[in-house]
Amino acid sequence: SYELTQPPSVSVSPGQTARITCSGDALPKQYAYWYQQKPGQAPVLVIYKDSERPSGIPERFSGSSSGTTVTLTISGVQAEDEADYYCQSADSSGTYPWVFGGGTKLTVL
Amino acid sequence: EVQLVQSGAEVKKPGESLKISCKGSGYSFTSYWIGWVRQMPGKGLEWMGIIYPGDSDTRYSPSFQGQVTISADKSISTAYLQWSSLKASDTAMYYCVRKNGDYGAFDIWGQGTMVTVSS
Secondary structure (H helix, E strand, O other): OOOOEOOOEEEEOOOOOEEEEEEOOOOOOOOOEEEEEOOOOOOEEEEEOOOEOOOOOOOOEEEEEEOOEEEEEEOOOOHHHOEEEEEEEOOOOOOOOOEEOOOEEEEEO | OOEEEEOOOEEEOOOOOEEEEEEEEOOOHHHOEEEEEEEOOOOOEEEEEEEEOOOOEEEEOOOOOOOOEEEEEHHHOEEEEEEOOOOHHHOEEEEEEEEEOOOOEEEEEOOOEEEEEOO
């Protein structure tokens, strides 16, 4: 199977910048997507196609890609950003077209 | 408003069958893929499979192939996820999702259906 690797947790103080990484062998060839999930809620799409932001998502959320790693950056973190974040992508063969990373818990100190 | 509304929580015994539903509204149901995502208690997201209601083309994750069946009734804009024989390990929250063709991502999520399997 294909795996996407995320750090289990990231902690930042309010107003600082949080960076959450996601690594996978096929990321140079496949787009990545990011979802935010707050406790007791369904996930919400925050970044698509590596760096595009859906309407309604604050500008402080951005995405980037470099080689086998993609990064979700949250600038000027707010308390409301505390959540689990999941990356999603596909393997290069198409066998696993939608794979999620293990998730990263963002804690706002 | 574009939304997916799922059926309510279920409590079942091992070996029982189950079919949960996901009704789409506010958009052309037959023009978007609908997928299912599992989240076991305290765990991450897992893609299970996806269906195109327009022609019922269905794809399964290798991890779930043969374990569940995905179907859709386009006349009532509803997708389904079903089990023929539940196991305790099927206890999880199940989300239906809409795949946005332009985004390539799951842009709309249902509220989730909690399935508990316990003797």
